[in-house]
């Protein structure tokens with residue numbers, strides 16, 4: 289196969305841009321706010337990099353184009369493929385299965401067929417874009433078959449894979465009818481990265497048990513002599529970028545305005561999440577509602593602002609969740625609210641980074657209570673914005689971030705009483721106590737940013753593998 293020109297290729301389900309329509313009707317592309325693109329943009333620019341991904345619309349072909357020094361290569365999906373590969377297999381099979389089956393995963397053979405077909409399309413596209421010996425970095429659960437498909441087409445490439453979500457315990461993973469195919473798909477990579485060391489261990493154990501390859505610690509030995517390394521690389525955020533934004537006069541003024549419009553209560557609690565059943569929205573709102581109805585917190589003193597960003601809206605479980613949260617918010621406000629005093633302000637919308645930074649600055653208590661989460665970057669963004677060393681973070685122990693943010697008020701989101709007492713402790717903490725906790729968390733977040741994460745992964749991926757063979761082959 290003829291090779292392309294890019295020395296560095298990122299493959300992700302989505303391109304790092306959003307399409308916007310200018311006032312004159314022109315179509316423009318705007319870099320999406322995610323941290324991944326912030327970290328990879330410089331690497332892409334200096335390496336003639338290309339990014340392969342879906343542009344977000346069904347049944348539409350878009351030609352490759354350049355944007356901010358990056359070459360973007362759109363992959364088309366038909367309407368059926370959006371339903372079967374994206375909404376179906378990715379988000380109604382893998383997503384719930386990998387998040388501790390907090391919603392029941394659905395297994396459908398047609399969805400699997402579409403997943404295989406679309407993964408092959410991404411791999412074929414990458415094979416034509418990558419230069420001889422290029423470094424290719426495949427992202428996330430939507431594309432787990434790409435590493436092996438791509439290696440078969442282009443054995444000259446250095447291939448890395450990073451899973452942004454949890455990798456499940458072996459007992460859950462075994463439910464998947466296509467478990468062996470997924471493991472074999474991932475083994476096409478030279479380096480498979482996970483958020484947590486436990487996830488890497490789950491993967492290595494499954495490869496040993498299900499595929500029968502020899503393993504030693506984090507190294508997998510394939511029969512053809514190739515090795516695959518499975519290791520944790522906890523992802524982070526553009527921490528300095530968030531702090532800088534939070535320090536701007538516009539954000540500071542907006543934070544004051546937000547407090548004012550909420551009636552300047554003593555305490556503002558805040559949740560910001562994609563509207564997803566893994567995020568523990570129901571549990572946290574119930575806990576807050578009970579604190580008010582029991583009188584532990586007075587309705588005049590506290591407001592809970594919950595921003596839920598619309599997400600995967602055609603997937604059944606997401607529709608059910610949306611109705612569920614609408615009802616719950618209505619019930620809490622109806623039961624414990626007063627005229628002019630709504631205990632929960634609920635916003636089903638997405639906001640630009642600047643508005644998020646203002647919300648973080650305005651919030652006394654940030655509440656992040658997922659039932660399972662690969663990392664949770666909202667928790668880290670809150671910490672990065674609190675350069676005043678104030679504010680308190682209530683954080684689920686089931687978020688990857690909990691192993692780094694040890695000074696958060698950690699909770700088990702299934703334990704409503706436990707969560708109530710931690711929320712109360714955070715509400716009533718002294719500035720001194722908050723300062724102590726926030727300083728420790730800031731040290732962690734500011735020192736371990738997304739740039740370091742990307743550098744660590746790429747350094748390992750491009751290093752001479754002999755170095756890792758210090759462990760003798762079993």
Ligand code: G6P
Nearest residue numbers: 301302379428429452453599600
């Ligand atoms: C999670 C996943 C990403 C995904 C994002 C938004 O963070 O790990 O791969 O892009 O959610 O979800 P969406 O389905 O809109 O791409």
